[in-house]
Amino acid sequence: MHWADVVAEKLAGKAKKHVLATAITPSGPIHVGNLREVMTTEAVYRALKDIGTEAELIYIGDTFDPLRKVYPFLTSSYEKYVGKPIAEIPCPCGEHESYAMHFLEPFLNSLKEIGVEPKIYLAHELYKEGVYNEAIKIALDNADKIREIMKRIAGRELPDKWMPFNVKCENCGRLDGEITEIDYPSASYKCKICGYEGEIDLRKGGVGKLPWRVDWPARWKIFNVTFEAFGKDHAAAGSSWDTGKEIVKVVYNHEPPMPLVYEFIHLKGRGAMHGSTGVAVAAEEVLKMLPPEVLRFLFMKYEPSRHIEFDTGFGLLDLVDEYDKYERIYFGLEEETTGTKDAKRVYELSQPYKVPDKPSTLPSYRHLAVVAQIGRNFEEVVEILKRKHDLGDADLKRLKQRYEKILYWLEKYAPEEIKFHLHYEKPDVEISEEEKNFLRKLKEKFEKIEWDAEAIHSTIHETAKECGLPAKKAFQTIYKITLAKQQGPRAGYFLQSLGRDFVIKRIGEFI
Ligand SMILES: [Zn+2]
Numbered sequence: 001m002h003w004a005d006v007v008a009e010k011l012a013g014k015a016k017k018h019v020l021a022t023a024i025t026p027s028g029p030i031h032v033g034n035l036r037e038v039m040t041t042e043a044v045y046r047a048l049k050d051i052g053t054e055a056e057l058i059y060i061g062d063t064f065d066p067l068r069k070v071y072p073f074l075t076s077s078y079e080k081y082v083g084k085p086i087a088e089i090p091c092p093c094g095e096h097e098s099y100a101m102h103f104l105e106p107f108l109n110s111l112k113e114i115g116v117e118p119k120i121y122l123a124h125e126l127y128k129e130g131v132y133n134e135a136i137k138i139a140l141d142n143a144d145k146i147r148e149i150m151k152r153i154a155g156r157e158l159p160d161k162w163m164p165f166n167v168k169c170e171n172c173g174r175l176d177g178e179i180t181e182i183d184y185p186s187a188s189y190k191c192k193i194c195g196y197e198g199e200i201d202l203r204k205g206g207v208g209k210l211p212w213r214v215d216w217p218a219r220w221k222i223f224n225v226t227f228e229a230f231g232k233d234h235a236a237a238g239s240s241w242d243t244g245k246e247i248v249k250v251v252y253n254h255e256p257p258m259p260l261v262y263e264f265i266h267l268k269g270r271g272a273m274h275g276s277t278g279v280a281v282a283a284e285e286v287l288k289m290l291p292p293e294v295l296r297f298l299f300m301k302y303e304p305s306r307h308i309e310f311d312t313g314f315g316l317l318d319l320v321d322e323y324d325k326y327e328r329i330y331f332g333l334e335e336e337t338t339g340t341k342d343a344k345r346v347y348e349l350s351q352p353y354k355v356p357d358k359p360s361t362l363p364s365y366r367h368l369a370v371v372a373q374i375g376r377n378f379e380e381v382v383e384i385l386k387r388k389h390d391l392g393d394a395d396l397k398r399l400k401q402r403y404e405k406i407l408y409w410l411e412k413y414a415p416e417e418i419k420f421h422l423h424y425e426k427p428d429v430e431i432s433e434e435e436k437n438f439l440r441k442l443k444e445k446f447e448k449i450e451w452d453a454e455a456i457h458s459t460i461h462e463t464a465k466e467c468g469l470p471a472k473k474a475f476q477t478i479y480k481i482t483l484a485k486q487q488g489p490r491a492g493y494f495l496q497s498l499g500r501d502f503v504i505k506r507i508g509e510f511i
C-alpha cells in the first residue's frame, strides 16, 4: 500500500472530520525542501478523501514572524527590519504588498500549478482579527505551566516573570516587547531593543504574538488540527513538537494532531536545502524546468522518511524518464517491477488535477533536450518529432509545456556536455582527405538506408570500418561538420532528428 494510504487509514477512525495543516514562514524563497511538507500533507489529504473521509487542507503562512537576520540574499538595508514582523517589512522588489508576500505569492502560484489548493490563512491577519485572543489569554493565565514544560522538556531556564507573549513595540515595531506586568486585558511591557515602555490592550488584535512553541499548539486547538507533517528539526528531543504536544494537552486541554516527520531534501553536491544558507532551489524555479506532475512524483514516490537527493543536472532527465516509466506501467504498457512499488498509486497521486485517460507519446526528456537544440522554435521541434512520433492534440499541449521547461533548464542548469549549437550554415572547419573519403561513402549509404537512429548509427560504424577510419574519428567528423566541435549528442538520434535532407546537404558541402 502507498504510504499516504497507510497514514490515511490510521487517521480515518480518529475523528469524523480531519483538518490537515501545513505552515511555512515566508522569510525567504520557499524551496523544494519546504514543499515536501505541503506535498506530504496533501497526499494524506487526498488519500483520506479517497476513502470517503471528510477532510480539509489548510495552509498557514507565518507572516507575523519576525525577520530573524539579514539573510545572504538580502541587502544590508534590511538590517533595520530585523525583529519586525515580515508582513510589515517592505518587499525587496517593490512589487508586492510586503516582504512576506514577496516570497509567499510565487509559492502559492506554484502550489496551484501542482494542484494543491489549501484554504489559506495568514498569521498576521489571524492575529489582527483576534482569532488568537482566547488562546493568548489562556497562555498568559497558564504562564507558570508553560514555563515548567519549557524547563522540563526543552531544558530552558526562563525567568519567573517570563510571559509567553512577545509584544510588538509601539515605538520600533519589533516583536521584542517583554511583558513586565499584567492586569488582563491590559499589560505593561518594555522593549528589549529600544527600551520603550508602554501599555497594550491584549484584546486588541495584532499587539503581539505568542512565541513559536506556544503558537503552534494554540493553532492546533484553534483549527482543530488532526494531522501535521513537519521536518525532523522540529522532532528532535526537546523540540517544539515535544513541548507543543504537552502544552496543547495541559494548557489548551486538547489532543495534539497525528504527526508525520519527513526527511530533508538535499541538493545534489550541496547538502540539505535551507532557505537561510542559500543552498536551495525555490519551488517556482523548479517548476520552470520540471513538469508539475514530475515534481509531485518526486514526493509521491519516496516515503517521507526517505532522504531525497534533488539533482538539477542530468538527474533531472532521469527523474522525468522515471515518471514516464510509471505512466507506462499505469496504462499497462510496461510491467511493474520491485523498483516501482505502488507504481499506479504513485502515478495517480502525481497528477496535479485529472489523471490523463491515455498515455502520452511524448519523446523522453533526454531526447527532447537534443531536439529542442536543433529546432529553432516550437514549430520546428514539432516537425522533427512528428517524423517519428504520433502526437495528438493533448500531447501537443504537454509537449509545449515540456519544451518551454527544457529550454529553461538548458539555459540555466544543464551540464555543458549536453549543450550544443547547431550550425544551420556550413561551419568554418577544416576536414582531411581521409575524412572526406569517409563522408563520400557515408553520403551514398545515407541516401539509401532507412532513416532511423539505429540504422544511422550502424551505418556510420560500418562505413568507418570500410574506410579504415577509427570509429571515434568518424563520429568527430560528423560533429565537426554540424556543430563545429568534436563531441555531440548520440549520433544516431541526433542525425535522425536533423533529417536526411539536412545531413546529405551538409555532407555535400564538405566533399
Ligand atoms: Zn517583491
Ligand SMILES: [Zn+2]
Pocket: 169, 170, 171, 172, 173, 174, 191, 192, 193, 194, 195, 196
Ligand atoms: Zn522597541
